[in-house]
Amino acid sequence: MLYIEEVLNIMGGVPKQRKTKSRRNQRRMHIWARAPVLAKCPKCGKPVFPHTVCPNCGYYKGVEVIDVLKKLTKKERKKREKEMKAKEKRESLKKEKPLTWEELSKK
Ligand SMILES: [Zn+2]
Numbered sequence: 001m002l003y004i005e006e007v008l009n010i011m012g013g014v015p016k017q018r019k020t021k022s023r024r025n026q027r028r029m030h031i032w033a034r035a036p037v038l039a040k041c042p043k044c045g046k047p048v049f050p051h052t053v054c055p056n057c058g059y060y061k062g063v064e065v066i067d068v069l070k071k072l073t074k075k076e077r078k079k080r081e082k083e084m085k086a087k088e089k090r091e092s093l094k095k096e097k098p099l100t101w102e103e104l105s106k107k
Helices: 004-011 021-030 074-096 101-106
Strands: none
Touching: none
16 A cells, blocks of 8 residues: 555655745745736727737738728717828828928927
């Protein structure tokens, strides 16, 4: 008949000594939840996981992969379309206004 210690010895390593709280806590010192690394979507500017399709606009590498509007209800779709249009308008306004050399020299 086997004793429990012998069984454990056969199965694998058995701790010889109890680890103190200090030892245990030192071991676990490096275990903590890290904040996720997020990139910025170049299309809509929302934070997204890198190498992932943007869940907000459905774009990846400048190509529309998912039709985001398909899943929404009619009301939500209208709202989203409005937001996207407003965003595009703002961006186009930004792009139209690079200062010329004359304007820069005036400033
Ligand atoms: Zn996006």
